[in-house]
Amino acid sequence: MPDQLIYAMEVSLNGLMAGVMYALVALGFVLIFKASGIFNFAQGVMALFAAMTLVGIQTGQVPFAHLINAVFGTQIHHFGWQIHSIVAIILTVGVMIALAWAVQRFIFQHLVGQEPIILFMATIGLAYLLEGVADLMWNSEIKKLDVCLADGTCLPQGINLAIDEATFNLFGYGFFVDNLDITATIIAIILVAALVAFSQYTKQGRAMRAVADDHQAALSVGVSLNYIWILVWSVAGFVALVAGIMWGAKSGVQFSLSLIALKALPVLMLGGFTSIPGAIVGGLIIGVGEKLFEFFMSSSDLAGALFGFTMNATENWFAYVLALIFLVFRPQGLFGEKIIERV
Amino acid sequence: MKMKFGTMAVAAVMAASPVMADLVFPSLSYRTGPFAAGGIPFADGYADYFTLLNERDGGIGGVMTRVPECETGYNTEKGVECYESTKGEGALVYQPLSTGITYQLIPKATADDIPVHSMGYGRTSAKNGAVFSHIFNYPANYWDGASGAINYLLETNGGDLAGKKIALIYHNSAFGKEPIRTLEGLAEKYGFSLIELAVDHPGQEQKSQWLQIRRERPDFVLMWGWGVMNQVAIQEAANIRYPMENFIGIWWSGSENDVLPAGDAATGYKALTFHGVGRDFPIYEDMQKYVMDAGLAAGAGDQMGTVLYNRGVYAAMLAAEAAKTAQEIHGVADITSGMMRDGMEALVITEAKMEELGMPNFGPEFAVSCENHGGDALIGMTQWDAATQTWTLISDYKPTDGDIINPLIEEDSMAYAAEAGIEPRC
Numbered sequence: 001m002p003d004q005l006i007y008a009m010e011v012s013l014n015g016l017m018a019g020v021m022y023a024l025v026a027l028g029f030v031l032i033f034k035a036s037g038i039f040n041f042a043q044g045v046m047a048l049f050a051a052m053t054l055v056g057i058q059t060g061q062v063p064f065a066h067l068i069n070a071v072f073g074t075q076i077h078h079f080g081w082q083i084h085s086i087v088a089i090i091l092t093v094g095v096m097i098a099l100a101w102a103v104q105r106f107i108f109q110h111l112v113g114q115e116p117i118i119l120f121m122a123t124i125g126l127a128y129l130l131e132g133v134a135d136l137m138w139n140s141e142i143k144k145l146d147v148c149l150a151d152g153t154c155l156p157q158g159i160n161l162a163i164d165e166a167t168f169n170l171f172g173y174g175f176f177v178d179n180l181d182i183t184a185t186i187i188a189i190i191l192v193a194a195l196v197a198f199s200q201y202t203k204q205g206r207a208m209r210a211v212a213d214d215h216q217a218a219l220s221v222g223v224s225l226n227y228i229w230i231l232v233w234s235v236a237g238f239v240a241l242v243a244g245i246m247w248g249a250k251s252g253v254q255f256s257l258s259l260i261a262l263k264a265l266p267v268l269m270l271g272g273f274t275s276i277p278g279a280i281v282g283g284l285i286i287g288v289g290e291k292l293f294e295f296f297m298s299s300s301d302l303a304g305a306l307f308g309f310t311m312n313a314t315e316n317w318f319a320y321v322l323a324l325i326f327l328v329f330r331p332q333g334l335f336g337e338k339i340i341e342r343v
Numbered sequence: 344m345k346m347k348f349g350t351m352a353v354a355a356v357m358a359a360s361p362v363m364a365d366l367v368f369p370s371l372s373y374r375t376g377p378f379a380a381g382g383i384p385f386a387d388g389y390a391d392y393f394t395l396l397n398e399r400d401g402g403i404g405g406v407m408t409r410v411p412e413c414e415t416g417y418n419t420e421k422g423v424e425c426y427e428s429t430k431g432e433g434a435l436v437y438q439p440l441s442t443g444i445t446y447q448l449i450p451k452a453t454a455d456d457i458p459v460h461s462m463g464y465g466r467t468s469a470k471n472g473a474v475f476s477h478i479f480n481y482p483a484n485y486w487d488g489a490s491g492a493i494n495y496l497l498e499t500n501g502g503d504l505a506g507k508k509i510a511l512i513y514h515n516s517a518f519g520k521e522p523i524r525t526l527e528g529l530a531e532k533y534g535f536s537l538i539e540l541a542v543d544h545p546g547q548e549q550k551s552q553w554l555q556i557r558r559e560r561p562d563f564v565l566m567w568g569w570g571v572m573n574q575v576a577i578q579e580a581a582n583i584r585y586p587m588e589n590f591i592g593i594w595w596s597g598s599e600n601d602v603l604p605a606g607d608a609a610t611g612y613k614a615l616t617f618h619g620v621g622r623d624f625p626i627y628e629d630m631q632k633y634v635m636d637a638g639l640a641a642g643a644g645d646q647m648g649t650v651l652y653n654r655g656v657y658a659a660m661l662a663a664e665a666a667k668t669a670q671e672i673h674g675v676a677d678i679t680s681g682m683m684r685d686g687m688e689a690l691v692i693t694e695a696k697m698e699e700l701g702m703p704n705f706g707p708e709f710a711v712s713c714e715n716h717g718g719d720a721l722i723g724m725t726q727w728d729a730a731t732q733t734w735t736l737i738s739d740y741k742p743t744d745g746d747i748i749n750p751l752i753e754e755d756s757m758a759y760a761a762e763a764g765i766e767p768r769c
Contacts, residue, residue: 066643135379159582178550251575255379260547291550316543
């Protein structure tokens, strides 16, 4: 088998894994948009806030320590304890639920019935507010994220030796696949299965779907819009936490985490804003597409031989080009709901 | 003796002078946003050094210093706004701490007769003081960095890099592309091949680039990164088991922020530098006593000795020494920005002076002149040890390849002079 083909297979496999990471971010957008028609600009910042809160709780950091010290002249920074990852995750989920309640109570409850663009602008304000609160609460330092299970197993990183060995035996070249990406894939599968089960088989999930279909009809049969929207923002907060953990494990927990939202936009355009399977499939297509294109264009043996030049750093813009190509044929995205307006 | 006479003259003028204004050193800082982790320690170090001078020495030449801070968020537009809003306070020199802001300030500050010090960033060809009268980039620039890295590799590989493969992984921006021309020249001179790998902003996803590094197996990897790109690159290098001792970052890729997230796997990673690391310098005893213990620290007081804090301290020290030089040249303590420019252009940093300041071997010796605003281009190398969580200076400050760099500086600066209609001064 030609070397370039083998390398392309390795790149595709890594593209699939990267796609899962993009899909994890896109899922949060889809959940909120589907249930309330709000494009949540703050989803990336929610991932940042969740990850910072997790590390802060885990390491016993005093929230707002710098503010407290500046006002009262104290010198407190840590409570002096370390909390187990599982407990810290549960507590962080609690914080994200509180945030969902606050967002609904203080922002969106006052904007019911407003135009979508107003709701969108409110989420832009929310993004800035939340980023500032996260900074004040947990400070701007880059934090190392260690999420471990009860038996001491932590989030794995680095080459998966089994895949490396198996592919070496097959092709004479060992593929690199990051253990963290494999873990993210498994978690994403569990997460999507749980979300589907929740929306199909629980009373709250069915109410959520009813609101998504027609919130006025849902209201008329006694579904509390307020409650459902808090629920949806809470679930989106949980998804943001998962995305924050996975991306934070790669780069440390830092303010750049909020920019991961940029990787989700082409995924949403391609997969559709209202489809959970769309977010997954869109993520995979974008992941594989951008990685293969980068591989092809940066190779002197491929693009160099064909066009006489090579390019790199194509991934950011190519993801959008790919999404736009799909939009030409399916404006609602691959799995989005077709909007039919009768005149 | 000459120095002492100058100091006495300044003191005499001061004694006869009415109440003087502060010496103003604006700090265009970024304590918020995605790059805050890098901006905070620098801003703290910059402000704390001037606080130390005020508290310990009564300012510079008897005039108190003031450091008005303006938040740029590492955003070029905000940086220019900060410049405009603070220059009227009597600003003596600007340290924009961003290549983008520096480029915008080059014509503005020159017209306003205010010097700009872009230390280890900004427009490299500003080293040519004949063209860039108000821009200074001593003691080192990016092209010096590229040459310094290659010189280090030559030194540690028996002086021969012929046939070796060196990959450059860089932020896909003007900053990241800075070393390419120098490295191309050096590749031709020393016979190594150069692989260029761009990473798009912000750099959270670098799988393609590191898969390519894994396939092509370069002997060495150089990195021109900033922000999250650094942390991800070091983690990815660890993931593919790239030998860390063969991975060298520019000074903006060599702080604690960059290596801590990767944990033990980052041990051995190297970074270029033009200033000292750690807190084992006499000046930090004074800093502790007069600034930290007195509760006057600019930030939380927890950054002393970190790489970027030291860089802020070093930048402030160079500004203060230039102000002293200006006071001596003009015989007045209350200097203007134009006088400050003269002081910067006549700045001489010797080891004796550094020792006197409590900063022995904190930076290289250099001299600035009308033609040379970039100093003597001496570059050191540091290495990270995750076990002790410390950077260590593993190479003295050594000279770079002027044969390659100087013609490039001449070419680029003269092109700017032609474009801007500048007549070279000296």
